[in-house]
Amino acid sequence: xxxxxxxxxxxxxxxxxxxxxxxxxxxxxxxxxxxxxxxxxxxxxxxxxxxxxxxxxxxxxxxxxxxxxxxxxxxxxxxxxxxxxxxxxxxxxxxxxxxxxxxxxxxxxxxxxxxxxxxxxxxxxxxxxxxxxxxxxxxxxxxxxxxxxxxxxxxxxxxxxxxxxxxxxxxxxxxxxxxxxxxxxxxxxxxxxxxxxxxxxxxxxxxxxxxxxxxxxxxxxxxxxxxxxxxxxxxxxxxxxxxxxxxxxxxxxxxxxxxxxxxxxxxxxxxxxxxxxxxxxxxxxxxxxxxxxxxxxxxxxxxxxxxxxxxxxxxxxxxxxxxxxxxxxx
Amino acid sequence: xxxxxxxxxxxxxxxxxxxxxxxxxxxxxxxxxxxxxxxxxxxxxxxxxxxxxxxxxxxxxxxxxxxxxxxxxxxxxxxxxxxxxxxxxxxxxxxxxxxxxxxxxxxxxxxxxxxxxxxxxxxxxxxxxxxxxxxxxxxxxxxxxxxxxxxxxxxxxxxxxxxxxxxxxxxxxxxxxxxxxxxxxxxxxxxxxxxxxxxxxxxxxxxxxxxxxxxxxxxxxxxxxxxxxxxxxxxxxxxxxxxxxxxxxxxxxxxxxxxxxxxxxxxxxxxxxxxxxxxxxxxxxxxxxxxxxxxxxxxxxxxxxxxxxxxxxxxxxx
Numbered sequence: 183x184x185x186x187x188x189x190x191x192x193x194x195x196x197x198x199x200x201x202x203x204x205x206x207x208x209x210x211x212x213x214x215x216x217x218x219x220x221x222x223x224x225x226x227x228x229x230x231x232x233x234x235x236x237x238x239x240x241x242x243x244x245x246x247x248x249x250x251x252x253x254x255x256x257x258x259x260x261x262x263x264x265x266x267x268x269x270x271x272x273x274x275x276x277x278x279x280x281x282x283x284x285x286x287x288x289x290x291x292x293x294x295x296x297x298x299x300x301x302x303x304x305x306x307x308x309x310x311x312x313x314x315x316x317x318x319x320x321x322x323x324x325x326x327x328x329x330x331x332x333x334x335x336x337x338x339x340x341x342x343x344x345x346x347x348x349x350x351x352x353x354x355x356x357x358x359x360x361x362x363x364x365x366x367x368x369x370x371x372x373x374x375x376x377x378x379x380x381x382x383x384x385x386x387x388x389x390x391x392x393x394x395x396x397x398x399x400x401x402x403x404x405x406x407x408x409x410x411x412x413x414x415x416x417x418x419x420x421x422x423x424x425x426x427x428x429x430x431x432x433x434x435x436x437x438x439x440x441x442x443x444x445x446x447x448x449x450x451x452x453x454x455x456x457x458x459x460x461x462x463x464x465x466x467x468x469x470x471x472x473x474x475x476x477x478x479x480x481x482x483x484x485x486x487x488x489x490x491x492x493x494x495x496x497x498x499x500x501x502x503x504x505x506x507x508x509x510x511x512x
Numbered sequence: 513x514x515x516x517x518x519x520x521x522x523x524x525x526x527x528x529x530x531x532x533x534x535x536x537x538x539x540x541x542x543x544x545x546x547x548x549x550x551x552x553x554x555x556x557x558x559x560x561x562x563x564x565x566x567x568x569x570x571x572x573x574x575x576x577x578x579x580x581x582x583x584x585x586x587x588x589x590x591x592x593x594x595x596x597x598x599x600x601x602x603x604x605x606x607x608x609x610x611x612x613x614x615x616x617x618x619x620x621x622x623x624x625x626x627x628x629x630x631x632x633x634x635x636x637x638x639x640x641x642x643x644x645x646x647x648x649x650x651x652x653x654x655x656x657x658x659x660x661x662x663x664x665x666x667x668x669x670x671x672x673x674x675x676x677x678x679x680x681x682x683x684x685x686x687x688x689x690x691x692x693x694x695x696x697x698x699x700x701x702x703x704x705x706x707x708x709x710x711x712x713x714x715x716x717x718x719x720x721x722x723x724x725x726x727x728x729x730x731x732x733x734x735x736x737x738x739x740x741x742x743x744x745x746x747x748x749x750x751x752x753x754x755x756x757x758x759x760x761x762x763x764x765x766x767x768x769x770x771x772x773x774x775x776x777x778x779x780x781x782x783x784x785x786x787x788x789x790x791x792x793x794x795x796x797x798x799x800x801x802x803x804x805x806x807x808x809x810x811x812x813x814x815x816x817x818x819x820x821x822x823x824x825x826x827x828x829x830x
Contacts, residue, residue: 236801260799262799262801262802263802264802265802265803265806268751268754269754270745270749270751270752271559271741271745271752272802274744274745275792275793275796276796278555278556279552279793279796279797282543282546282548282549283543283797284543294654294749296654296656296746296747297654297656297745297746297747297749299746300667300744300745300746323656323657323746326657327746366651366652366653366654367652367653367749392652
């Protein structure tokens with residue numbers, strides 16, 4: 183008993199001694215972020231780029247684009263993410279750690295449109311600008327907490343999705359559609375679903391289910407949908423992984439050529455699939471360009487500029503017609 | 513009785529490990545050793561630490577409870593429905609959540625103690641049921657928008673000291689648990705059941721009742737953790753708590769609790785939880801990918817379990 187108390191006391195003393203040494207650091211680093219200075223004492227700007235996960239090619243493309251641009255601009259970048267897109271608490275902790283570290287700006291792709299708001303407010307209070315990329319947060323929730331973001335960098339999800347919807351409406355008669363939804367609570371996914379849906383109002387909806395952005399789940403869901411509804415001729419998956427899963431289910435189920443599949447993100451698997459005809463179209467959103475725009479937005483804010491609410495980036499529907507030039511550019 | 517005395521040893525190892533870890537990370541990354549970061553760490557550990565507290569008791573009896581993560585999610589949604597959607601007093605929501613937690617735990621306890629189901633299987637079933645219930649009730653959505661009064665649990669600080677309320681709640685719970693395990697017969701019986709269930713039963717102790725109580729406590733702790741989590745994030749996700757059971761069990765193991773039962777301590781588990789968060793926090797500050805963090809934690813768990821098995825080599829009194 184005595185030894186244990188002693189151990190705990192020693193630990194507390196040592197830890198407090200350490201923090202006493204480090205105590206001054208907090209004031210220095212946060213001072214650098216809130217001032218108008220664009221350079222930290224260390225001689226460079228530090229940005230924390232926090233996304234939802236690195237499991238999808240979309241994120242790794244974004245990461246490459248981010249580091250490339252950061253190097254070009256001489257910015258120190260830390261690209262972080264939890265293991266799964268659904269691990270919201272971990273992402274919140276990452277934002278908190280970045281705030282504590284005193285970075286000069288935080289770029290965030292929120293894992294949940296409402297749960298990240300308290301963390302954003304913490305960043306606001308520390309004077310660290312927050313820029314959203316690819317995923318928005320709920321405006322009402324943000325306002326209710328008195329939070330503030332500098333800008334949202336990304337495509338207009340709804341508009342981009344409607345590009346695919348318009349194509350589908352034109353090329354398919356008597357559409358019977360299956361929707362593969364994303365993760366509830368992520369506004370971007372909802373917008374993508376509706377963007378396509380609203381263009382194909384005459385289509386009959388055979389099924390609308392979430393496969394949580396996962397390829398394996400999408401495979402299973404698609405297989406089940408096809409057994410119950412073999413006349414399905416259109417599929418809209420709100421991300422590439424699910425699109426690929428659906429394609430696998432279609433090919434393996436013997437429905438090859440009978441279903442037109444559209445998905446989002448135009449991954450390299452998607453490009454291959456479009457070339458060999460198993461995928462009809464995919465909406466590309468150029469994550470590397472988004473990363474560049476986000477980092478540039480940070481630099482602009484640190485420089486003192488006020489940014490527009492939405493920094494719109496490019497989105498394009500890739501089909502058999504333009505897949506060659508898209509593939510070459512990637 | 514020897515169990516309780518031996519606790520000192522297991523505590524020392526984990527405390528020393530924690531110290532070494534803190535020193536090492538502090539040298540590598542100065543941002544680690546700020547007061548702000550220390551508070552951050554303690555705040556980040558609250559949810560896991562409270563869940564681990566509950567699971568710890570179950571593990572002492574030689575059982576396991578993998579439903580805790582799902583119970584966190586389920587109770588969170590219950591609170592969301594009552595406080596946000598029905599607009600009732602937060603106290604009612606919290607009371608409902610705690611009751612559901614107790615119910616789930618007791619259900620597990622009955623399945624395991626009365627129906628003699630294997631703990632892993634019974635709690636696996638509860639894990640699925642509770643998660644399914646949460647997802648169905650909330651339609652997979654997240655429920656946000658809690659009152660400031662409720663949120664105080666997660667984001668409030670105590671006056672001028674600026675100590676976050678959630679840290680105090682966590683410490684309070686641990687003190688309560690320590691008292692229960694050390695100074696009440698409940699604690700002795702729990703250790704005894706884990707050490708040798710048959711012998712305990714033969715000495716006239718109602719083993720079933722205490723085993724059930726252990727699982728009830730586990731469910732209750734999950735509910736408490738859920739209250740803190742929802743207050744912190746201002747939202748209850750249907751997927752909240754996924755995989756938390758793994759982190760909680762890891763905390764117990766790293767802290768010196770033996771998965772065979774009958775050995776370990778309450779504060780050891782706290783240290784174990786802190787070690788896990790320190791690793792996560794430190795590696796995060798050092799910009800190490802969270803994929804690699806998992807690897808590191810895996811190695812730490814392995815080392816802790818190895819240390820545990822060495823301690824229990826034949827010839828040494830358990």
